Amino acid sequence: MILNDALIYLAAAVICVPIAWRFKLGAVLGYLVAGILIGPWGFNLVSDVDSIVHFSEFGVVLMLFVIGLELEPGRLVEMRKSVFGGGALQLALSGTAIALGAASFGLGWKAALVVGAALALSSTAIAIATMTERNFLPTPTGQSSFAVLLFQDIAAIPLLAIIPLLGVAALSGVGDEPSAPGWLAFGKAFGAIAMVIVIGIYFTRPLLRLAAKTRLREVFTALALLLVIGIAQIMSLVGLSMGLGAFLAGVLLASSEYRHALESDIEPFKGLLLGLFFISVGMTIDFGLLVSQPGKVAILVTGFLTLKLVTLWLTARIIGVTSRQRWLFAILLSQGGEFGFVVFGVARTVGVLSREWADLLNMTVALSMTTTPLLLLLHDWWNARIECAGGGKRDADEINEKDTRVIIAGFGRFGQIVGRLLFANGIDAVVLDHDPDQIELLRKFGYKVFYGDASRLDLLNAAGAAQATLIINAIDDVDDSLLLSDVVRENFPNLKMIARARNVMHYVGLRSRGVEVIERESFEAALKAGRHSLEALGIDRFRARDMANIFRRHNIRDLEARVSDFSDEASRVSAAKAGRDELSALFARDREQFESDQSSDGWH
Amino acid sequence: MILIIYAHPYPQRSRAGRVLLGAVRDLPDIEVHSLYELYPDFDIDVDAEQAALKRADLVVWMHPIYWYSVPAMLKHWFDVVLLRGWAYGEGGDALQGKHCLWVTTTGGRTSSFAESGVHELPFEDFVAPIRQTARFCGMAWESPMTLHGAHLISDDEIASAALALRDRLSKWLPDPRAIKEIRRPNDFE
Numbered sequence: 001m002i003l004n005d006a007l008i009y010l011a012a013a014v015i016c017v018p019i020a021w022r023f024k025l026g027a028v029l030g031y032l033v034a035g036i037l038i039g040p041w042g043f044n045l046v047s048d049v050d051s052i053v054h055f056s057e058f059g060v061v062l063m064l065f066v067i068g069l070e071l072e073p074g075r076l077v078e079m080r081k082s083v084f085g086g087g088a089l090q091l092a093l094s095g096t097a098i099a100l101g102a103a104s105f106g107l108g109w110k111a112a113l114v115v116g117a118a119l120a121l122s123s124t125a126i127a128i129a130t131m132t133e134r135n136f137l138p139t140p141t142g143q144s145s146f147a148v149l150l151f152q153d154i155a156a157i158p159l160l161a162i163i164p165l166l167g168v169a170a171l172s173g174v175g176d177e178p179s180a181p182g183w184l185a186f187g188k189a190f191g192a193i194a195m196v197i198v199i200g201i202y203f204t205r206p207l208l209r210l211a212a213k214t215r216l217r218e219v220f221t222a223l224a225l226l227l228v229i230g231i232a233q234i235m236s237l238v239g240l241s242m243g244l245g246a247f248l249a250g251v252l253l254a255s256s257e258y259r260h261a262l263e264s265d266i267e268p269f270k271g272l273l274l275g276l277f278f279i280s281v282g283m284t285i286d287f288g289l290l291v292s293q294p295g296k297v298a299i300l301v302t303g304f305l306t307l308k309l310v311t312l313w314l315t316a317r318i319i320g321v322t323s324r325q326r327w328l329f330a331i332l333l334s335q336g337g338e339f340g341f342v343v344f345g346v347a348r349t350v351g352v353l354s355r356e357w358a359d360l361l362n363m364t365v366a367l368s369m370t371t372t373p374l375l376l377l378l379h380d381w382w383n384a385r386i387e388c389a390g391g392g393k394r395d396a397d398e399i400n401e402k403d404t405r406v407i408i409a410g411f412g413r414f415g416q417i418v419g420r421l422l423f424a425n426g427i428d429a430v431v432l433d434h435d436p437d438q439i440e441l442l443r444k445f446g447y448k449v450f451y452g453d454a455s456r457l458d459l460l461n462a463a464g465a466a467q468a469t470l471i472i473n474a475i476d477d478v479d480d481s482l483l484l485s486d487v488v489r490e491n492f493p494n495l496k497m498i499a500r501a502r503n504v505m506h507y508v509g510l511r512s513r514g515v516e517v518i519e520r521e522s523f524e525a526a527l528k529a530g531r532h533s534l535e536a537l538g539i540d541r542f543r544a545r546d547m548a549n550i551f552r553r554h555n556i557r558d559l560e561a562r563v564s565d566f567s568d569e570a571s572r573v574s575a576a577k578a579g580r581d582e583l584s585a586l587f588a589r590d591r592e593q594f595e596s597d598q599s600s601d602g603w604h
Numbered sequence: 605m606i607l608i609i610y611a612h613p614y615p616q617r618s619r620a621g622r623v624l625l626g627a628v629r630d631l632p633d634i635e636v637h638s639l640y641e642l643y644p645d646f647d648i649d650v651d652a653e654q655a656a657l658k659r660a661d662l663v664v665w666m667h668p669i670y671w672y673s674v675p676a677m678l679k680h681w682f683d684v685v686l687l688r689g690w691a692y693g694e695g696g697d698a699l700q701g702k703h704c705l706w707v708t709t710t711g712g713r714t715s716s717f718a719e720s721g722v723h724e725l726p727f728e729d730f731v732a733p734i735r736q737t738a739r740f741c742g743m744a745w746e747s748p749m750t751l752h753g754a755h756l757i758s759d760d761e762i763a764s765a766a767l768a769l770r771d772r773l774s775k776w777l778p779d780p781r782a783i784k785e786i787r788r789p790n791d792f793e
Contacts, residue, residue: 531644538616539616540615540641541640542641544644604711
C-alpha cells in the first residue's frame with residue numbers, strides 16, 4: 001500500500017517536474033500540477049490525502065532547519081531590524097487591506113480580521129523554494145523577503161492562539177491547548193524553547209562527533225534526522241510551530257563544524273518531502289467549488305492577489321528594496337501560506353468562519369500558490385521587454401553569498417601549511433576535512449573547519465564552490481583526490497584547482513584530468529635536501545640552487561611528456577630511461593659552460 | 605665595527621674576490637655577510653641586515669662588476685634593506701653619518717674604461733649610481749677601491765691589492781673629507 005502510493009508520487013514528480021523545468025515554469029509548479037493530476041479531481045490515484053498532507057508538512061520543517069543552518073546567530077542579530085521592522089510592516093499593511101476587503105464581502109469584523117491576518121502570511125515553502133531555484137536568496141532583496149517570511153512564522157504562533165478567543169462556539173471541539181490557562185501555556189512554550197537551546201548548544205555537537213567517528217554516513221544521517229524530528233516533536237507537544245523549533249536548532253548548529261555535512265545530509269529528504277508537500281497542496285485543491293462557484297472564486301483570488309501585491313509593493317518601497325526588484329519581492333510573497341489552511345481549520349471549528357467560507361478561502365490559498373510561478377514568468381517576460389527597450393542595461397545584483405573565495409579540501413599536514421599561509425595573510429578559506437579528531441583540535445585553534453567528504457558535490461555546493469575562486473585539493477587519499485578533481489571539473493568548470501600529488505602516478509592522474517597546477521608533496525622538500533647535500537660537498541649555495549633549478553625544470557618536462565603517453569607502459573619505461581640519459585647530458589653541458597664562463601669573462 | 609656586504613654568486617669560483625675577502629676576513633671587529641651564501645633563494649633577512657648595519661661604522665660593498673653594475677643580489681639587498689623611513693625619507697636616518705667604501709673588481713683593463721676603450725666610458729661614470737645610493741642614505745662616501753682586469757693580471761698583483769685592502773681596513777679612520785661632504789637630511793628637501 002505504502003509502496004504503491006510512493007510509486008504514484010514519485011512517478012508523478014519524475015514526469016511533471018522535468019517537464020515544468022523544461023518549459024522554465026519552475027519545479028514548484030511542476031509539483032503542484034503533479035498533485036492536481038493524481039488527486040481526487042484528476043485521475044484520483046491516491047487514497048489518503050489528509051495523512052499525506054500532514055506527513056509532508058515535515059518537509060517545511062526540514063527546510064527551516066536547513067535555512068537556520070545557513071544563518072549564523074551573528075547574522076540573525078544583524079537581521080533583527082529587517083525581521084521585526086519589515087515583517088511587522090508587511091503584516092500590518094497586507095492584513096489591514098485584506099481584512100477590509102473581506103469585510104466588504106459581508107464577513108463580520110472578527111472573521112475579517114482572522115482572514116486578513118491569515119492571508120497576509122505567505123508560503124515559506126513556495127517563496128524559499130522559488131528563490132533557491134533562482135539563486136535569489138543571497139541577494140539583498142532575497143534577504144529582505146526572507147526576513148518578512150521569518151517574521152510571519154513567528155507571528156503565526158500568537159495568531160493561532162488568539163483565534164479561539166474570538167470564537168463564538170463552544171471550545172469543546174478544538175482540543176485541549178487553548179483551554180489551558182495562558183500562563184501555563186506560556187511557561188510550557190518557554191520551557192520547550194529553553195530545552196531546544198540547551199540541546200542545540202550542549203548535546204548535539206558531541207553526539208554528531210560520535211556519529212562522525214563511526215565513519216558510517218547513514219548513522220550520521222540518521223542522527224541528523226533524529227535531531228530535527230525530536231526538536232519538532234518537543235515544539236509541537238507544547239503547541240509551538242515545529243518549523244520555528246527546527247529553525248532555532250539550525251541556527252544553533254550554524255557555527256558548528258558539522259554545518260555543511262548536516263546540510264548536505266538533510267538536503268535530499270528536505271527536497272523530496274517539500275516536493276510531496278507541494279503535491280499534496282495540488283491534491284487538496286477542491287475543483288468542485290471551482291465548478292459550482294467559478295465567479296466567486298475568480299473574484300476572491302484576483303481580489304486577494306491584487307490587495308496583497310499592492311501592499312507588498314508598498315512594503316518593499318518603504319523598507320528600501322530597489323525599484324527594479326519591488327515587483328519581484330511582491331510576487332515572491334504574494335501567495336497565501338500553508339498556515340492559512342491551519343488557521344481556517346481552527347477558525348471554522350470555533351465558529352468564526354462558516355464551512356462554506358473556510359472552503360472558499362482554502363481554495364483561494366491553494367490557487368494563489370499556483371499563481372506565483374505564473375506571475376514570475378510574466379514578470380520575467382515584462383522585464384526582458386523593458387531591458388530590450390532600454391538597451392539591456394542592468395546593474396549586477398550585490399551578492400553577499402558567504403564570500404567564499406578559497407576552499408581547502410583536506411586539512412592534514414599539507415593542507416594546513418597552505419591554509420596557515422593564507423590565514424596569516426587575512427585570506428579566509430572554508431576548510432573541509434573528514435577526520436573528527438583533527439577538526440576538534442583545529443577548531444580549538446580557531447580555524448573554520450567543517451566535517452565532510454570534500455568530493456561530495458552537495459558538500460562542495462554548501463561550502464560555496466559555485467562562487468569560490470580557488471579550491472586547494474590537499475586530500476590524502478589518491479582516489480578521493482582524483483574523484484574531487486572530476487567532480488570539480490564537471491560541476492564547477494570555473495573553479496581553479498591547485499592540487500597536491502602524492503606521487504608521480506597521482507600527478508599523471510591529476511594532469512590527465514586537466515588540473516594545471518600540481519605540487520608533488522615531497523618533490524620540493526627532496527630537492528632542497530639535494531641542494532643541502534651539494535652544499536655539504538663544498539659546492540657554492542647559489543650554484544647548488546642553479547643545479548636544483550635545472551633538475552626541476554627537466555624533471556617537470558619529463559613528467560609532462562609522460563602525461564601525454566602515459567597509457568603506454570613500454571613507452572613510459574623507455575621515456576624514463578631516455579629522460580635519465582638526457583639529464584646527464586644536460587648536466588655535462590651545463591658544467592662545461594659554467595667552467596668556461598669562469599675562465600673567460602664571468603664572475604671574477 | 606666594519607661590515608662587509610659581499611656579493612659574489614659563486615664565491616669559490618672567484619679569482620680576485622676570494623683573495624681580497626680572504627685578506628681581511630680575520631681582522632678584528634669585522635663582520636662579513638656573503639649574501640649569495642646566506643640567502644641563495646634571495647630570501648634576505650631584512651631585520652638581521654638592518655641590525656648589522658646599525659652596529660657598523662663602516663659599510664663595505666664588495667663585489668665583482670658584471671654588466672656595469674652590482675650583482676642582482678646586491679641590487680635586491682638595496683631594494684629590501686635600504687627602506688624608506690629607515691635608510692632615507694622621513695625618519696630614515698639609520699645610516700646617517702656612517703661611512704661607505706666600495707670595493708670592486710672588473711674584467712676589463714684600466715685602459716678599456718675610456719672613450720677609446722671597448723667600454724667607451726670612463727669608469728667614474730659607473731661609480732655614480734652606487735655613490736649616490738650611499739649619499740642618499742646620508743653616508744660618507746670614502747674613496748672607492750677598484751681592481752681592474754681581475755682575470756688578466758697576475759696572482760702577485762691580486763695579492764698586493766689584497767694587502768692594500770687589509771692595510772686600509774685595519775687602519776681605517778673616518779675620512780674627514782668624506783665627512784664634510786655628507787648629505788644632511790634637510791639639505792635638499
